[in-house]
Amino acid sequence: MRTNTATRRRQETRGALVAARAIHASHRVHERLNSWQTVYNGSIRLAVGPIILNNVANRKEQRGSPANLALPADPLQPRLAAMLGCGAGDCSAVRRLILLASILAFPVLSAATLSAADKATQAIGPDQLLLRDYRPRSIFHVPATRVERARFPAIDVHSHAYAKTEAEVDRWVATMDAVGIAKSVIMTGAAGKKFDDLLRLYRRHPERFEVWCGLDYTGFDQPGFGPNAIGELERCVRAGAVGVGELSDKGGGLCGNAGGMHLDDARMDPLLEKCADLGLAVNIHAGEDRWMYEPMDATNDGLMNASKWRIRQAPGILSHDEVIATLDRAVAKHPRTTFIACHFANCCFDLARLGRMLDAHPNFYTDIGARFGETAPIPRAMAKFYRAYQDRLLYGTDMGMDAEMYRTTFRILETEDEHFYAMDLFNYHWPLHGFGLPDAVLKKVYADNARRMLHPARRTAP
Numbered sequence: 001m002r003t004n005t006a007t008r009r010r011q012e013t014r015g016a017l018v019a020a021r022a023i024h025a026s027h028r029v030h031e032r033l034n035s036w037q038t039v040y041n042g043s044i045r046l047a048v049g050p051i052i053l054n055n056v057a058n059r060k061e062q063r064g065s066p067a068n069l070a071l072p073a074d075p076l077q078p079r080l081a082a083m084l085g086c087g088a089g090d091c092s093a094v095r096r097l098i099l100l101a102s103i104l105a106f107p108v109l110s111a112a113t114l115s116a117a118d119k120a121t122q123a124i125g126p127d128q129l130l131l132r133d134y135r136p137r138s139i140f141h142v143p144a145t146r147v148e149r150a151r152f153p154a155i156d157v158h159s160h161a162y163a164k165t166e167a168e169v170d171r172w173v174a175t176m177d178a179v180g181i182a183k184s185v186i187m188t189g190a191a192g193k194k195f196d197d198l199l200r201l202y203r204r205h206p207e208r209f210e211v212w213c214g215l216d217y218t219g220f221d222q223p224g225f226g227p228n229a230i231g232e233l234e235r236c237v238r239a240g241a242v243g244v245g246e247l248s249d250k251g252g253g254l255c256g257n258a259g260g261m262h263l264d265d266a267r268m269d270p271l272l273e274k275c276a277d278l279g280l281a282v283n284i285h286a287g288e289d290r291w292m293y294e295p296m297d298a299t300n301d302g303l304m305n306a307s308k309w310r311i312r313q314a315p316g317i318l319s320h321d322e323v324i325a326t327l328d329r330a331v332a333k334h335p336r337t338t339f340i341a342c343h344f345a346n347c348c349f350d351l352a353r354l355g356r357m358l359d360a361h362p363n364f365y366t367d368i369g370a371r372f373g374e375t376a377p378i379p380r381a382m383a384k385f386y387r388a389y390q391d392r393l394l395y396g397t398d399m400g401m402d403a404e405m406y407r408t409t410f411r412i413l414e415t416e417d418e419h420f421y422a423m424d425l426f427n428y429h430w431p432l433h434g435f436g437l438p439d440a441v442l443k444k445v446y447a448d449n450a451r452r453m454l455h456p457a458r459r460t461a462p
């Protein structure tokens with residue numbers, strides 16, 4: 001319900017904003033009325049129109065801020081004045097009379113302008129509507145299933161330290177109870193004190209959270225890098241780390257995207273081997289999904305997110321194919337190490353590519369986190385893929401800790417619902433469809449696979 005409430009609240013805020021602006025605008029109109037003719041010929045509506053359009057276009061920048069309801073200086077004031085043929089402070093006695101009359105008429109007029117304003121968000125012509133303002137609603141009378149809880153207790157292998165305080169951690173556990181998440185893997189990506197602090201926080205519920213560490217890349221270009229990084233990794237494991245992640249290489253390298261050291265780099269070899277020794281699975285984010293590499297133009301299928309997550313091609317930044325190839329080579333080079341490529345290895349656009357990697361490497365898994373919006377447009381291909389690789393896919397979210405977020409993921413996996421939208425969650429403008437996965441597949445993806453492979457036996461003590 002929280003998302004629905006949030007959506008409603010946002011709509012109300014949006015409505016209030018538009019309404020407030022309409023009142024503001026009509027006040028200005030009243031201040032500047034030149035003649036009744038202006039009212040009769042409908043100039044008020046004409047004048048208010050552009051303001052609303054303009055404000056809707058600016059809404060994105062203002063959204064989520066308390067300033068939403070404040071009325072900034074109106075940049076269109078001079079335009080309005082010009083349209084109404086009256087400059088500021090030049091009201092004659094006749095005009096004052098007209099003003100008085102217009103004030104008396106204000107409730108009627110404001111009602112007219114308000115209702116026009118209320119409709120404004122829907123009333124924008126298709127030739128003026130911006131893609132970012134597109135909010136379609138399904139009109140189909142087809143089954144819409146609400147899934148309160150995961151069909152089987154689930155392990156979320158892709159989560160992060162969203163809860164920052166003990167109270168927030170406790171609330172998160174209550175949400176997990178409500179929706180059927182047995183355990184969440186908190187990938188801190190951190191070493192040192194930051195890791196220790198997060199470990200302490202999430203230790204409140206050791207049965208419900210496991211905490212993974214990152215790798216310490218300090219001095220990755222210096223000779224002592226390997227031993228130092230291994231020393232810190234062993235320390236994290238002694239403290240309580242049970243996995244490594246989320247490592248990330250969006251093409252520029254593992255070190256904050258600047259180092260140029262990729263997963264298959266020889267400098268990573270001792271670290272990845274040590275992960276095998278210590279029984280630590282490694283979660284790695286390689287590249288981004290393909291939309292983010294495509295031209296940012298009218299042909300880009302996923303433009304709404306692609307424009308924000310885009311990978312700029314620049315010297316030293318690997319292409320999608322190249323960065324996936326580093327992953328492929330690293331997994332082949334370290335067969336004792338368990339790898340989880342998160343987000344379907346960012347290969348949603350070409351599941352056959354991912355399938356080939358899964359076929360080639362038994363030590364290779366993938367999590368489905370944060371790729372529900374990207375995969376729900378192709379439900380039949382996805383259902384086939386889930387069936388084919390049911391032993392290698394791991395449930396994950398990577399999208400916060402809201403109950404409705406979890407429920408939307410369950411709806412996509414479990415139901416055969418068609419043509420529904422979850423734009424607040426995924427920000428894609430396309431409709432979603434459920435995969436209708438069978439129980440046997442769901443059970444594995446939700447938890448059995450994770451339980452089986454997350455903690456391979458340790459070969460050495462940390």
Ligand SMILES: [Zn+2]
Pocket residue numbers: 158159160246398
């Ligand atoms: Zn993540």
